[in-house]
Amino acid sequence: MAKRRQKGMPNACRCGESSLIKTSGTSKNPGRLFHCCPKGSENDNYRLFKWTDESMVEELFFMKETMKNLEMKTRTCEDMVNCIEKDIKDLKMVGRGYEKEMETMKAEVRLLKCMIVCGVVVFAGYFRFCA
Numbered sequence: 001m002a003k004r005r006q007k008g009m010p011n012a013c014r015c016g017e018s019s020l021i022k023t024s025g026t027s028k029n030p031g032r033l034f035h036c037c038p039k040g041s042e043n044d045n046y047r048l049f050k051w052t053d054e055s056m057v058e059e060l061f062f063m064k065e066t067m068k069n070l071e072m073k074t075r076t077c078e079d080m081v082n083c084i085e086k087d088i089k090d091l092k093m094v095g096r097g098y099e100k101e102m103e104t105m106k107a108e109v110r111l112l113k114c115m116i117v118c119g120v121v122v123f124a125g126y127f128r129f130c131a
């Protein structure tokens with residue numbers, strides 16, 4: 001029978017039933033756990049049959065692959081976070097530069113106001129003196 005084996009622990013049989021884990025009672029594999037279909041448990045012709053220790057090994061390999069992928073994704077995320085942190089730092093520096101520029105401009109405006117007020121006072125005094 002050419003059946004396609006599910007990788008890892010089978011969750012369900014092809015018939016749709018959830019798989020069961022049972023203990024083998026044969027003299028060849030006494031006490032060995034296996035996955036089976038609840039419908040097929042009454043006869044030897046299981047629609048789903050897989051040794052649990054074999055499926056566990058497959059599951060472990062699968063988990064190892066998943067862990068490796070997760071590690072790679074985590075590293076990518078860390079790189080992105082580092083990039084964003086650097087951008088934020090750069091933006092703060094630029095912001096500080098603008099703050100300094102703003103302070104200089106405010107001081108210049110204050111000086112200009114002073115000069116205008118002085119000019120107006122001088123002109124007013126001059127016109128009053130002349131009038």
Ligand SMILES: [Zn+2]
Nearest residue numbers: 013015037047
């Ligand atoms: Zn089944």
